[in-house]
Amino acid sequence: ETGVTQSPTHLIKTRGQQVTLRCSSQSGHNTVSWYQQALGQGPQFIFQYYREEENGRGNFPPRFSGLQFPNYSSELNVNALELDDSALYLCASSHLWRDGADYGYTFGSGTRLTVV
Amino acid sequence: EDKVVQSPLSLVVHEGDTVTLNCSYEVTNFRSLLWYKQEKKAPTFLFMLTSSGIEKKSGRLSSILDKKELFSILNITATQTGDSAIYLCAVRPIDAGNNRKLIWGLGTSLAVNP
Numbered sequence: 001e002t003g004v005t006q007s008p009t010h011l012i013k014t015r016g017q018q019v020t021l022r023c024s025s026q027s028g029h030n031t032v033s034w035y036q037q038a039l040g041q042g043p044q045f046i047f048q049y050y051r052e053e054e055n056g057r058g059n060f061p062p063r064f065s066g067l068q069f070p071n072y073s074s075e076l077n078v079n080a081l082e083l084d085d086s087a088l089y090l091c092a093s094s095h096l097w098r099d100g101a102d103y104g105y106t107f108g109s110g111t112r113l114t115v116v
Numbered sequence: 117e118d119k120v121v122q123s124p125l126s127l128v129v130h131e132g133d134t135v136t137l138n139c140s141y142e143v144t145n146f147r148s149l150l151w152y153k154q155e156k157k158a159p160t161f162l163f164m165l166t167s168s169g170i171e172k173k174s175g176r177l178s179s180i181l182d183k184k185e186l187f188s189i190l191n192i193t194a195t196q197t198g199d200s201a202i203y204l205c206a207v208r209p210i211d212a213g214n215n216r217k218l219i220w221g222l223g224t225s226l227a228v229n230p
Contacts, residue, residue, distance in 0.1 A: 033217075110158060
């Protein structure tokens with residue numbers, strides 16, 4: 001059973017609305033990464049948070065934003081939803097050491113977002 | 117541009133068959149290659165490979181990396197219906213900004229029929 005939990009599991013929104021997805025990281029992990037996986041595609045990196053700060057970002061517009069909290073859980077916010085935002089959103093937690101090494105890249109079960 | 121290519125995209129076999137899944141990559145500053153199994157939602161970790169020629173093995177699954185030819189293979193022997201899933205390959209580059217972005221392939225969809 002995975003130590004990373006995501007909520008909600010499924011969500012239906014209409015175009016133009018805003019959505020917040022949540023992810024709790026595995027105990028002992030300090031980093032959360034978010035991915036978007038469209039049907040039939042591999043996951044696409046959105047961004048990563050390390051110690052409450054954004055630590056890298058993929059090719060996603062600014063309407064995709066995030067937060068990480070002191071307990072290392074994280075939120076993904078998407079504003080002005082578009083039909084193409086329909087996808088499985090995965091978060092993964094890991095532990096990043098100061099020397100740059102990391103371990104324990106563990107995925108949550110994802111949130112299925114449908115935009116209509 | 118960094119990319120990871122998996123083949124075949126889809127595969128249908130019978131129980132007991134042996135399958136080989138391929139993952140080739142073109143990634144600047146390679147650090148490691150990872151294999152994941154995705155059945156419904158969460159990809160589950162299978163292997164991480166960093167060195168050429170060293171086979172990683174877990175039960176009926178095994179994997180090996182060739183850093184000279186830039187590819188990896190995942191073998192599954194004596195397949196079972198429970199092996200039906202999408203198998204994803206991802207490469208992690210070394211990034212000066214400590215960005216832990218993984219570059220993913222599209223996956224191989226494996227269906228094992230009884």
